[in-house]
Amino acid sequence: MAHYVLSRLGSTLLVLALSSVGIVALLRLVPGDPVAILAGADSTPESRAAIRAELGLDQPFWEQYAGWLHGLVTFDLGPSYRLGGDVGDLVAAGALNTVVLTAAALLLASVGALLASVLAVLLDRPWLTALLSAGNTVAVAVPTFAISLLLVLAFAVYLPVLPAGGAPPDGFASRPDLAVQYLLLPAIALALPAWATLTRFLTEALYTQLRAPYVTTARALGIPRRRIVLTQALPNALPSAVTVLGLQVGTLLGGAILIEAVFAWPGLGRLVEQGISARDYPVVQVLLLLSVAVFVLTQLASDLIHAWLDPRIRLKGAH
Template sequence: MTGYLVRRLPSALGVLLLASFAIFLILRAVQGDPAETLAGSDPSPESVGAIRHELGLDRPLLTQYGAWIADVVRGDFGRSYIIGGSVNELLAQRLGNTVELTVGALVFTIALGLLFGVLGVTVKNRFGQTLLSAVNSVSLIVPAYVSGFLLVFVFAITWPVLPPGGHVSILSDPQIGFQYLLMPALVLALPPSAILARYVKDGLQQALGEDYARTAKSLGIPPRRILWRHALPNALPPVLTVLGMQVGVLLGGAVIIEAVFAWPGLGMLAEQAVTRRDYPVIQAVLLFLVVVYVVVQLLTDLAYALIDPRVRLG
């Protein structure tokens, strides 16, 4: 297992380095200058130039990138151009809220993915299969922000049983916090849960067609026990890889969903930073999301290799 980890680490570090360089260059390619924002309305070229020099924006791009990535390696994401505070502190203030939303969405993703995947195998009638297929397709096709607005319209405006937005920590008040978490976490979980359900269904169908499943059926073992005790554990390893990939989808979707539901997490922080051209904040949020995605992928690969020795021995 150690050898497998050593083989995987260089590629993970390479992805992080390329992603950091791409983030840095893309932000500089976008129109807009933070110095002009800081200089106020109708600034003189001299004042804009002075601010650019103070922020180091007049240096060559490679020099700026080198200085930034060197600070990042030391754990320092710099200072916000607009707010003026430490970017590390801004991330720490919002990170817990985004983690809460992502974990909630991940729970919904696993629960809904397993539920509809198992139903896809156990439901035999045509109407049930058509209904499951329709729900799965709608979950994949409808954008998250559209389903978010629909849920707000139904459950916060038309039938006001849930708050339309905002945040109360589920740790400080579980009952109220769950009410605030329910809609954004569910909206965020719908697309990845539909993907997960398809893989669970395909894995179960393949597992139920294996010799051990047919032998168990011939011995009179109840179909439900064959499904849960034998087929499902053998269908989970490929599903684990897909689930690891969906964590990145959840993190990326959180940026949009937080704006829809006024959830004060990293997504809203990034949105505010984009409108103000606050480079250090945007870079820190995007790089943090990439780091989390790469780490989750690495852990998923390690878990898969632990389950299936052929992966690590290959």
């Protein structure tokens, strides 16, 4: 297991290193000059040159990258160009809201997929399978922003039982009941596509397990279907489902940008949008690398859990 962990950790660090170079390089290719935005339309070439030198944008690419990397290692992210304040403070302010929203959506998607898949396989009714398939198709096909707007119209306009947007004014811990009200609509909108993917995959994995020879033997011994599904088929289907769950983190992080915009959720998604619009390189670079790091580390965690659940994976990795 230790050899497998070290091999996966090495590839994770390589991906992060290459991603950091790519992020810094690609942002320099995006149309628009942050110096022109800072200096204003009537600025002189001299003032623009002074601002460029002050921000270090007149240095070669590798010097800019090295300085930014040094700031990351020393946790000194520097000031924001346009949004104001320290980049670290801006990221920390939005990180809690995004983590809470993403964790809630991941919980809803995981629990909902587990319940729906097990129920569909246990009951094994054609109408339930068709209903679940239709729900999966709608959840995947309808854009996230459209689902968000429908939820707002349904539960904040026509049935005004939940807030249309924003976050708890006094934080999540002061009034948990109020925090749930603010969190419910954006979490559901964010969770639906991930729920659909997980449900479809886990349902198929369970049906595949039920066609395995050991299930035929269990049925011949008179073991009830419910016991076979819960004690044998489900544990065997979970390792691959965990890998798919890790992949959904990227979907949740990408969807969070739209969700936070629709629901005015003050998280990292809105900060990314503001940073890109303002050509605020320090903010966008940190947030993009943070997104990649979260996705890659989640993949690492899911692979390790998969290897722990399925010894064949770690034994294969050892060779």
